[in-house]
Amino acid sequence: MTAIDLGLPQLGGLDDIPKTDQKLRPADFTSDQEVRWCPGCGDYAVLAAVRSFLPTLGIKRENTVFVSGIGCSSRFPYYLDTYGMHSIHGRAPAIATGLAVTRPDLSVWVVTGDGDALSIGGNHLIHALRRNVNMTILLFNNRIYGLTKGQYSPTSEVGKVTKSTPMGSLDHPFNPVSVALGAEASFVGRAIDSDRKGLTEVLNAAAAHRGTALVEIFQDCPIFNDGSFDVLRKPETKEQRLIPVRHGEPIRFGPAGEDGLGEYAVVQEGFGLTVAKADEIDQSQVVVHDQTDQNLSWALSRLSDQDLNHTVTGIFRQVSRPTYDDMARAQVAEATERTPSADLQGLLNGRDTWTVAGG
């Protein structure tokens, strides 16, 4: 088989989308539908963040489409006054792929949850990531099945007691960031629902990325998995555990030390990473985040086990890679250019015709 070099994308994620001069406000993105999540659900925080973030993109509202699957978070599109489709369980990435390939003028968003994306829709997720279709996937991870009333999910901790696992869950959980990296994702980020600033920063970068961007959002289910991320929220525990990373910056976290940076640092250990006290190491040992370094992204995703001891947030990986939809359209354009007015009659005739004349 012949391989053809198709080049790197020259554009950002939003460059093909019509811009607006209109000053849009969060209210413009608010539909007339009453929001029906449970009180205290983390989805409210994400919805508020997205509603105030979308107007800042400067693109036309009518060129924005949200596609979701099934689950609590998948109700998301109903609450945004953009185009939207609430589809079926796990299939949103497939549906969004058809839309994104045929409509480069749309900003395509997928809203999904840990069950929707990683269980029933796992196949579509990994293939969307490897193809690198221009869309942004928001994966709301609350580590539980909410809409079906409290069964364990593919990100639940081993041993979790739920309605379907009275003696504890036996499933080893997925790490969504590791899954995405393993699926060749060109953009992987993580944020916490309650951290508006961090979430918005990752969303901005994801929207501007050309290709599939996966953003894992830790999000609370107050009904069936209340407080599951509390250690990452409470001041007394979060500083020891949250590791925000930025491209080009040394990875330091925790309460500020003498040099103004965090008292902890991420350092290399064998082929992986570990955490050290900053004042006990040479500063040259501190890992500087490089979002294009595949091994580093991977090792960062493995720092945190299911106990959330060391949880990295921010952008794990962002690289420029050809996108499936750009290349698919380029092939159509190239074929059309070669045969500007493709002749339907010629196609139907083929090369071997014969004529039956009237007698």
Added chain:
Amino acid sequence: MSQSDTAVEQRSEVVSRDRVVIRFAGDSGDGMQLTGDRFTSETAAFGNDLSTLPNFPAEIRAPAGTLPGVSSFQLHFANYDIVTPGDRPDVLVAMNPAALKANVGDLPAGGVIIVNTDEFTKRNLTKVGYDANPLEDDSLARFSVFPVAMATLTKGALAETGLSKKDAERAKNMFALGLLSWMYHRPHEGTERFLREKFARRPDLAEANILAFKAGHAYGETTEAFAVTYEVAPANLDVGTYRQITGNTALSYGIVAAGRVSGLPVFLGSYPITPASDILHELSKHKAFGVTTFQAEDEISGVGSALGAAFGGALGVTTTSGPGLALKSETIGLAVALELPMLIVDVQRGGPSTGLPTKTEQADLLQAMFGRNGEAPVPIVAPRSPGDCFDAALEAVRIAVTYRTPVLLLSDGSLANGSEPWKVPDADALPSIEPRFATERNSPDGSEFWPYLRDDDTLARPWAIPGTAGLEHRIGGLEKADGRGSISYEPANHDRMVRLRGAKIDGITVPDVEVEDPTGDAEVLVVGWGSTYGPIIAGARRVRGMGHRIATAHLRHLNPLPADLGDVLGRYRTVLVPEMNLGQLAMLLRARYLVDVQSYTTVSGLPFKAEELQDLFLEYLTGVHS
């Protein structure tokens, strides 16, 4: 053809025939499909009417020389219009003992067998259970057997080319083609041209194959063995331009044409599956027509991506076979709820489960009708012949776009791979399809866009595509409020929406039934659908030729059924439905019209034979059945 014909002593006597059936049979690796294709092209170019039946195993290369590895290609050609690939071959070309053993049972007494003797070794004979060489005992006495050492002769003819013996021997199918081309006076310019193009990068192989072809031709001409050649005059077909076409190609062209006449870009989302993959292959070649093809990760993504493209205003298409249709059913249900246009092509094959991937069946009709959760009606269109796949695809898209609904097109394995002469339509005369995208807010006071406000005539909802300012809306699988389209769990609304979706499909305009009842007073009506058209018409012609009166009607639209069908069925004493399933259409007709439909079924993986249906019809006409 009879024994006496072939016993004529005079050299090169030319005998006229109205029709001939030839079957090429060999090992999967012997190139029998190619040989059959080429003979078909030559025959089409000559102007005969024709119909073909390729029959091959699901395995790519079953163990060489075994019965499961036999691949065959049957061709029926005539000087009049024919509708089936023929029941029994007049001539069997058998490239090895397995091919002989697997096919000789279909040959009528007096049939001609041309056999490649080189493969009749003790080992190969044992492999297929022959205790003795059938060429050397009297087991084939009922037939005219022509033993030809094809491999040896081919290698001899190519001795000077410098090709290895193995490569030279591979050209023996072209030797066979040359011999048959001589015997039936076929033109061979097309084959030479074809071989030069096929082997453009290996001119040595092209010339070797042409040499083998010519050697076969010369062998026929110079050998005493073959006393007779046969002529089948061109058929007297309707005036027009013709080409040979398979069902899958015609179906692909129908989709390309539908994109052209609707002005919609075509998006095909598909996962490879036999026997539908050739549609994906064909459409992937036609990007210049604005066709995008997406080889999805699975069947569900195939249909999902097509639905996503449809949401964005493309002509969304997905192609599959029965197992894939099962996987797509949830998404088709979503498309029913979203009321978006989409074309789903099911090239049916033998089931259940993986079943018989390369064989034909019509057993997905009820899956197409009912294979979704909830009340989820989908229009169904079925082509009746390979060429008709073109028109059926256009018709399916017309319904999909006009009524904003997924439509199922039910082809089958015999249509997909079978071929026939096709009167090429005038591309400029194809009727247009109007997408009529919504552009304005439509609520009663004009201030809002209501995605489920319906057209009074068609009950279709507006198709408002992203990018249209002011029409932003959300749709989904949850029940919608009639008109406004927001989520509604209201009992009366759900009842109304279920009935509205049903009424929309029931109200689709489809043509009345075309009944063929030449005498106008037949008492038996045979109703068919899909690929049974050919054998039903052939069977009916035969019994009419015997002086019987019989009527036929063929259903292109299975959902909704033609409005006058109930009246038509009621006019006949007996309604008979032959199907390649266990009576699925018969069940639908009985349930719908309370008519005592007689069901006749076969699920052998092969089409009905005209003779089989002739005998069936005679039973009903002469009172064995009443």
